Amino acid sequence: SQQGEEDPQALSIQEGENATMNCSYKTSINNLQWYRQNSGRGLVHLILIRSNEREKHSGRLRVTLDTSKKSSSLLITASRAADTASYFCATDRVGSARQLTFGSGTQLTVLP
Amino acid sequence: DTAVSQTPKYLVTQMGNDKSIKCEQNLGHDTMYWYKQDSKKFLKIMFSYNNKELIINETVPNRFSPKSPDKAHLNLHINSLELGDSAVYFCASSYPRRGAADTQYFGPGTRLTVL
Numbered sequence: 213s214q215q216g217e218e219d220p221q222a223l224s225i226q227e228g229e230n231a232t233m234n235c236s237y238k239t240s241i242n243n244l245q246w247y248r249q250n251s252g253r254g255l256v257h258l259i260l261i262r263s264n265e266r267e268k269h270s271g272r273l274r275v276t277l278d279t280s281k282k283s284s285s286l287l288i289t290a291s292r293a294a295d296t297a298s299y300f301c302a303t304d305r306v307g308s309a310r311q312l313t314f315g316s317g318t319q320l321t322v323l324p
Numbered sequence: 325d326t327a328v329s330q331t332p333k334y335l336v337t338q339m340g341n342d343k344s345i346k347c348e349q350n351l352g353h354d355t356m357y358w359y360k361q362d363s364k365k366f367l368k369i370m371f372s373y374n375n376k377e378l379i380i381n382e383t384v385p386n387r388f389s390p391k392s393p394d395k396a397h398l399n400l401h402i403n404s405l406e407l408g409d410s411a412v413y414f415c416a417s418s419y420p421r422r423g424a425a426d427t428q429y430f431g432p433g434t435r436l437t438v439l
């Protein structure tokens with residue numbers, strides 16, 4: 213069964229606004245990662261947060277993790293048209309670090 | 325360029341044919357993966373190899389056979405192609421370390437269309 217579920221499925225915002233995407237998962241995890249996929253391309257790793265961390269920043273990205281709720285959020289601040297892409301969360305289950313399970317993805321469209 | 329590369333990028337074929345997709349990584353990673361992404365963008369792992377040894381084999385029809393001649397290559401051979409095999413197939417690689425998380429590097433994908 214699918215480990216991660218993202219919402220919203222699609223998000224459309226104006227350039228300069230912030231975009232927030234959420235991910236929920238089902239089992240205990242070691243880490244949670246966010247990946248980005250531009251149309252017609254492969255996935256690119258953005259940021260990783262460990263299960264003992266609550267928040268992490270990287271440039272305009274901010275990730276939070278709530279293991280009690282089994283959920284994570286990805287915030288992109290001051291969005292740009294180039295941020296338009298699909299965003300996926302991926303979890304590796306305890307005892308299975310090499311096997312990532314991906315969520316269903318959020319399609320973000322940033323309008324210029 | 326250092327990267328994960330796949331060939332071909334597009335593959336259009338008739339039902340019942342046999343086809344192969346090749347993947348190579350020059351990142352020095354020791355683990356490689358094949359994923360299938362369906363039309364709804366749902367990404368599901370199919371296989372994983374570590375140092376040429378199969379370590380993950382999800383519920384995939386045995387028409388799909390991965391082959392790893394060395395740790396830099398993981399090819400995917402598909403026999404008797406079916407309409408439902410149409411999807412984008414991604415190769416990925418990683419270098420898992422004890423106590424470290426497993427970040428994966430993806431190839432550009434191969435769009436397979438079965439007619």
